[in-house]
Amino acid sequence: MAFDPKEREAIMGQVGDALAPGQTMDSIGEDISSIILTKKPPKSWYIGLGIAGLLMGVLMVSVIHLLFFGVGVWGINAPVGWGFAIINFVWWIGIGHAGTLISAVLFLFRQEWRTSINRFAEAMTLFAVSAAGLFPLLHTGRPWLAYWMFPYPNTLGMWPQFRSPLIWDVFAVTTYATVSAMFWYLGMIPDMATMRDKAKVKIQKVIYGMASMGWRGSAVDWHRYEVAYLLFAGLATPLVISVHSIVALDFAVSVIPGWHTTIFPPYFVAGAVFSGFAMVLTLVIPVRAIYGLKHIITIRHIDNMSKIMLATGLMVFYGYLNEVFFGWYSAHEYEMYMIWNRMTGPYAPAFWALIFCNGLVPQLLWFKRVRHNVIAIFFISIVINIGMWLERFVIVVTSLHRDFLPSSWGMYYPTKWDLAIYAGSIGFFFFAMFLFIRWIPMIAIFEVREVNHKQQHG
Amino acid sequence: MxxxxxxxxxxxxxxxxxxxxxxxxxxxxxxxxxxxxxxxxxxxxxxxxxxxxxxxRTKLPYIALAGALAGLLGGLWLQIWVSAIEYPMNVGGRPLVSWTSFFPVTFECMILGAALATIGGLFAMCKFPQPYHxxxxxxxxxxxxxxxxxxxxxxxxxxxxxxxxxxxxxxxxxxxxxxxxx
Missing domain, CATH: 3.30.70 (Alpha-Beta Plaits)
Structure with missing residues (x-):
């Protein structure tokens, strides 16, 4: 794609080879495609798929239970009506955003190192968005009527309320899922042709052949393809920002203390990127070790992702400080109480755990020794995932459980079904990731070849 | 022959x-x-x-632009039509065409239109899917x-x-x- 290494050097002021030396066009194709075409999946793949499959079973049981008995099986009630469903929705969709950031934003900024991880991160986006979509649907209580949220002519003469952030959400999330899927597939077409041509078995040839759309790598097609890819990157970038801003507006447009604040959209977007990169690292670190891809996903990738995590982590932490400051500065009785309650009330442990996970632990990333220690990064990324989940918990629960009238205060305790469906959604996500690793080249072959070529010939 | x-x-x-x-x-x-x-x-x-x-140079960017405009105008029109013509609801005299609150949906429709036009245009130009060549x-x-x-x-x-x-x-x-x- 339109990378000019000299220009990039001028902009970024740093060059380090993203790929290990000594690789050829053929070796890259072979290393990535053989995982699918010739090698047997490692034992850990079966074990992982098995565990994820069991959790999928948990999801299925808990969804059936939920549909049978209604949302009352969850811990939600007045005054906390959102609970785990919305926490998980925001958490998952935030995780998804790193995929778009890696594939679109880093592409526009000409960060060539992204090519080793973008396919993987985009797959993560797609599955995370699917997992996210589950929660608002189930939270409606009657998901089979979810189509009511779309504007379509009906005999009731009813239309959606376009001034409601919840309807903005419907449009944002469905657009995001559609565009992410198309972007992902678009990026995959040339690789599908490589798979078709490398396939040894008839059935593989036929399936990858169909998926490749008849791609033959013609110069005209490449030209159109690159323009289309650039257009998609340009469209996905504002889209990803708009999606999480709209998710933030679900909160900010309301009048609840702690939610009604203008810092929410930017701070939510930073948090999304933060958690998304953490999830990419959580996934990529074991995969590169198990599949022997350390020469393609190098320590430089881990280092760069850690730096982005550090930067966005600081932005998020700034958001927390800002919330506390404006809680006090507003001189607004309810806002001040909300902040005080958050720090010392019944949910204070969650708040301080959040500060530990998202405020303190990421500071370790300042040190190169930590950034180059893969195991340390793996655990830090998990801590950040937990921290970002706690952040959403704190935002949703502490604001709702004590708002204005002390007579309507209450406590929120998740039930076992809340936990089961959350664990189930993680199972669903990993199940989909395992299938992806097995059947789709998890690294963009042609893009890595291009970067490799440039690395060798300047 | x-x-x-x-x-x-x-x-x-x-x-x-x-x-x-x-x-x-x-x-x-x-x-x-x-x-x-x-x-x-x-x-x-x-x-x-x-x-x-x-x-x-390919004409694809123009197709994307056309898709973006169609999405933008279509999305905006949908909301105006629903809120002001088909089902007008007077809430304390607030304006029916409250365009600022229509902005997010309009924006999403614009992106969706552009993306669909881009991929549709690409496939049409490259004649995909093309099993035989x-x-x-x-x-x-x-x-x-x-x-x-x-x-x-x-x-x-x-x-x-x-x-x-x-x-x-x-x-x-x-x-x-x-x-x-x-």
Whole structure:
């Protein structure tokens, strides 16, 4: 794609080879495609798929239970009506955003190192968005009527309320899922042709052949393809920002203390990127070790992702400080109480755990020794995932459980079904990731070849 | 068409190259020799190749723009029509066409329209999906998606002459030159 290494050097002021030396066009194709075409999946793949499959079973049981008995099986009630469903929705969709950031934003900024991880991160986006979509649907209580949220002519003469952030959400999330899927597939077409041509078995040839759309790598097609890819990157970038801003507006447009604040959209977007990169690292670190891809996903990738995590982590932490400051500065009785309650009330442990996970632990990333220690990064990324989940918990629960009238205060305790469906959604996500690793080249072959070529010939 | 003609029918003559530099040079040579109906095939995009073959800039961005405008106007109109014409609801005298709160949906529709137009336009222009193409009859073409570069001068070219094309491609440094059946 339109990378000019000299220009990039001028902009970024740093060059380090993203790929290990000594690789050829053929070796890259072979290393990535053989995982699918010739090698047997490692034992850990079966074990992982098995565990994820069991959790999928948990999801299925808990969804059936939920549909049978209604949302009352969850811990939600007045005054906390959102609970785990919305926490998980925001958490998952935030995780998804790193995929778009890696594939679109880093592409526009000409960060060539992204090519080793973008396919993987985009797959993560797609599955995370699917997992996210589950929660608002189930939270409606009657998901089979979810189509009511779309504007379509009906005999009731009813239309959606376009001034409601919840309807903005419907449009944002469905657009995001559609565009992410198309972007992902678009990026995959040339690789599908490589798979078709490398396939040894008839059935593989036929399936990858169909998926490749008849791609033959013609110069005209490449030209159109690159323009289309650039257009998609340009469209996905504002889209990803708009999606999480709209998710933030679900909160900010309301009048609840702690939610009604203008810092929410930017701070939510930073948090999304933060958690998304953490999830990419959580996934990529074991995969590169198990599949022997350390020469393609190098320590430089881990280092760069850690730096982005550090930067966005600081932005998020700034958001927390800002919330506390404006809680006090507003001189607004309810806002001040909300902040005080958050720090010392019944949910204070969650708040301080959040500060530990998202405020303190990421500071370790300042040190190169930590950034180059893969195991340390793996655990830090998990801590950040937990921290970002706690952040959403704190935002949703502490604001709702004590708002204005002390007579309507209450406590929120998740039930076992809340936990089961959350664990189930993680199972669903990993199940989909395992299938992806097995059947789709998890690294963009042609893009890595291009970067490799440039690395060798300047 | 009788049998002899069918046997002689030719899609073009294609040459296999070991690297992108030779391919690019060959494309320039062919263009200078006056060939116009030809295409090159490569596993990674080769910069300047499309221009070397005399290709024009694609119109895809305009298609994307049209999709974006359609999405923008369609989305905005949908909301205005629903909120002000089809089901007007007077809430304390607030304006029916409250366009600021229509902005998010309008924006999402614009992006969706542009993205659908881009991928639709790309597929239409490249004629995807296309399960069969004569170029796949080139011997060794499966490496065009791996580590080989191909240039095919097609029989439809007004200047097409088997021997001349063969000589040109051989001189350009081709590893192999072969006839491609349609």
């Amino acid at each position: 009788n049998q002899a003609e069918t046997q002689n029918a030719l899609y073009g003559i294609s040459a296999e190259f070991a690297d992108d530099v030779t391919l690019l040079a060959a494309a320039h040579k062919a263009r200078e020799a006056g060939y116009t109906v030809m295409d090159a095939y490569s596993p990674v995009p080769v910069h300047g190749l499309h221009e070397a073959l005399g290709g024009k 004569s170029i796949f009859n080139t011997p060794g073409f499966e490496r065009a998606s791996n580590d080989r570069y191909f240039l095919c001068i097609e029989a439809q070219d007004p200047k097409f002459d088997k021997e001349a094309v063969r000589t040109l491609l051989n001189d350009a440094g081709a590893e192999a030159v072969s006839e491609v059946k349609p």
